[in-house]
Amino acid sequence: FFSMTLFVSSRWWILSLFFLIFLCAIALRVYNIDTAPPGIYPDEAVNGMNAYDALTSGNYQWFYPDNNGREGLFVNLIALSFFLFDVSFFSFKLPSIFFGVLTALGTGLFAYEMFYSTRWRVHAFFIGFFLLSTSFWSLVFSRIAFRAVAMPTVLVFSGYFLLLGVRTLRFRYFAISGFIFGLGLHTYISFRIAPLIFLFFACGLLFIYRNFLSRYWKHGVLFLAFSILSMTPILVTFIQHPEFLTSRSASISVFSSQDSLSGTLSTLSETLSLSIGKYNFWGDQNWRHGFPPYPTLEPFVGVLFLFGLCLSFYQFIRLTVLRLAEHQRVSIPSLFQTPSDHHVSCAHLSWLPTHFLLLAWFFSMLVPEFLTVEGLPHSLRSIGTLPVVYLFALLGLFTILELTRRHSVTLFRFSFVFLLLVVVYSGVFDSVKYHVYWAHNTNTAEAFNKNLTDIGLAIKQDRTSPGQRYVIAGPLERVVVKLLTTSVDNVVYVYSEQVDTLIHPNGSFVVYLSSYDDAIINNLFDRFPEGHITSYDNTLNSRFWIFTNTSQ
Structure with a gap:
């Protein structure tokens, strides 16, 4: 694969340089892998x-x-x-x-x-x-x-x-x-x-x-x-x-x-x-x-x-x-x-x-x-x-x-x-x-939709919230949260147009939103006036919202 005579016939620093670059390649790719990107x-x-x-x-x-x-x-x-x-x-x-x-x-x-x-x-x-x-x-x-x-x-x-x-x-x-x-x-x-x-x-x-x-x-x-x-x-x-x-190649071709x-x-x-x-x-x-x-x-x-x-x-x-x-x-x-x-x-x-x-x-x-x-x-x-x-x-x-x-x-x-x-x-x-x-x-x-990752981490780390958890997200956006919450059971994913039918009107629950949607928020407050909305501001201007209802 690689001629060993290169190392045998050369001084020890060649082998040292090889391992130094190799470790550098690994370190630059592993360092802060959970936050970069x-x-x-x-x-x-x-x-x-x-x-x-x-x-x-x-x-x-x-x-x-x-x-x-x-x-x-x-x-x-x-x-x-x-x-x-x-x-x-x-x-x-x-x-x-x-x-x-x-x-x-x-x-x-x-x-x-x-x-x-x-x-x-x-x-x-x-x-x-x-x-x-x-x-x-x-x-x-x-x-x-x-x-x-x-x-x-x-x-x-x-x-x-x-x-x-x-x-x-x-x-x-x-x-x-x-x-x-x-x-x-x-x-x-x-x-x-x-x-x-x-x-x-x-x-x-x-x-x-x-x-x-x-x-x-x-x-x-x-x-x-x-x-x-x-x-x-x-x-x-x-x-x-x-x-x-064919995949999607035809739709983006110059032809x-x-x-x-x-x-x-x-x-x-x-x-x-x-x-x-x-x-x-x-x-x-x-x-x-x-x-x-x-x-x-x-x-x-x-x-x-x-x-x-x-x-x-x-x-x-x-x-x-x-x-x-x-x-x-x-x-x-x-x-x-x-x-x-x-x-x-x-x-x-x-x-x-x-x-x-x-x-x-x-x-x-x-x-x-x-x-x-x-x-x-x-x-x-x-x-x-x-x-x-x-x-x-x-x-x-x-x-x-x-x-x-x-x-x-x-x-x-x-x-x-x-x-x-x-x-x-x-x-x-x-x-x-x-x-x-x-x-x-x-x-x-913003390009990596950091707020979706933040929602997933918040759900995974906070296991004390009462009742059911709902995440309002599109078909692709919700996959990010799903991947980060594979060990969490009580999470239901809801499309914005399904809020009325899927969120149970009784009991405690929390709703996670990646963006502030007036129509959804007003709908939730009309149905659950005792609930409250909280904005979570994270690093790099990432933000998401949680609507919490604790009434029984």
């Missing part, structure tokens, strides 16, 4: 309740149709976490934490293989691992119970083992890569376009290497076989329930409107520019996904990403033209073989398949975002680009270092120290941005 969003709560119901009933599913449909892997992992640690904020978010840390580690490993033919491979591992460990974008989704967080993990580890297999020619790595890749279909709807990534990578390998197909066709078949093996359960589910395949061809192309150009621009200029304006109006990436990392993306695109075109014009092909798969000089640059012809892979990964995983018109920019739909964005940043960073190294030793040393400080600064910047500013922002609390 400040609430549980209803879409998260649906995952939690499906997991709780599956755990208590034993009815685990490969696909859960509630809330527009969701692949079952993530929900079932939440159920496992509930089984091991009972229902809590930590157990609810544990699968997200797990995938977030794995994505950071996987990005470092992928970077190690990607830069294997250069002097920077060890640096690439640690910097990639650190940047993903501290990334604001990664932290946001590593602490929210959304299934999408599993997709980058699948992509980066499948890619890592594939690169390892190409380099070593060992069948087991292709089998592992294929099996992990197949699991991606169990993660998030955007993954359905992911096969394009490895298809383009395969085309790049065929394009540049002589006799590649004759040498690797068995490995490719093994990859496909294990991919199909792990996909089979959910493929069978889709065959039995074809309606699950769902009645625009003309020119209008559709205009819309596509707008959505594509918004999708690409979010990394450096104008980010996701949803407080659950980002920090409006700022871009997704920290400024320094954003510049490195943009440089790396443009560099990769330029080298892709240049090397393709060179390959076609001069009919050059590499006789053996030397893409990942360590040359004697240890500094093959990304301009070398053997890097062409890597540019195929990076560009295909980036634009394929942007498709689910820019082919939709709702809520752009949208960093959740494009979460599949998370690892590759930082890989582009690494490409830009090490290209700068290589250029300065060839210019002068003094300039190289200055650039190395400066860029190292930039990396550390970026990690600190994003960590503080999340835990100090974003997590304690009233806009974030």
Whole structure:
């Protein structure tokens, strides 16, 4: 999985640095998990309740149709976490934490293989691992119970083992890569376009290497076989329930409107520019996904990403033209073989398949975002680009270092120290941005419906209130309270129009309201004049109301 010679042949500080970054990745995702983010969003709560119901009933599913449909892997992992640690904020978010840390580690490993033919491979591992460990974008989704967080993990580890297999020619790595890749279909709807990534990578390998197909066709078949093996359960589910395949994607597609061809192309150009621009200029304006109006990436990392993306695109075109014009092909798969000089640059012809892979990964995983018109920019739909964005940043960073190294030793040393400080600064910047500013922002609390979480905690903690408890909430809002009160029995959920029929006119009871509705409050006072209403003001401007009636 990871060459132990890296540790054996290096000094003890390399192992220490690895564990330091690893612990940092865990700590940043576990710290204050019950208050950051400040609430549980209803879409998260649906995952939690499906997991709780599956755990208590034993009815685990490969696909859960509630809330527009969701692949079952993530929900079932939440159920496992509930089984091991009972229902809590930590157990609810544990699968997200797990995938977030794995994505950071996987990005470092992928970077190690990607830069294997250069002097920077060890640096690439640690910097990639650190940047993903501290990334604001990664932290946001590593602490929210959304299934999408599993997709980058699948992509980066499948890619890592594939690169390892190409380099070593060992069948087991292709089998592992294929099996992990197949699991991606169990993660998030955007993954359905992911096969394009490895298809383009395969085309790049065929394009540049002589006799590649004759040498690797068995490995490719093994990859496909294990991919199909792990996909089979959910493929069978889709065959039995074809309606699950469409979900809500059709209703938000750019092609769902009645625009003309020119209008559709205009819309596509707008959505594509918004999708690409979010990394450096104008980010996701949803407080659950980002920090409006700022871009997704920290400024320094954003510049490195943009440089790396443009560099990769330029080298892709240049090397393709060179390959076609001069009919050059590499006789053996030397893409990942360590040359004697240890500094093959990304301009070398053997890097062409890597540019195929990076560009295909980036634009394929942007498709689910820019082919939709709702809520752009949208960093959740494009979460599949998370690892590759930082890989582009690494490409830009090490290209700068290589250029300065060839210019002068003094300039190289200055650039190395400066860029190292930039990396550390970026990690600190994003960590503080999340835990100090974003997590304690009233806009974030409002976006996560913090008052619903406060109601659930109030019911769970206050077991002395007399009589029946009623919660007036919509179909999704009530799920948040249900998830937090699984251990409380006397809770009845009421729609606003059902207040007259479901609230018993006699005896003591309390009514929880997430908003002050004059019609409901007046109705309750007309029927129960001895009751009283109390406003509960919580942190971050969160407020809910309790109507209490103690008459017998």
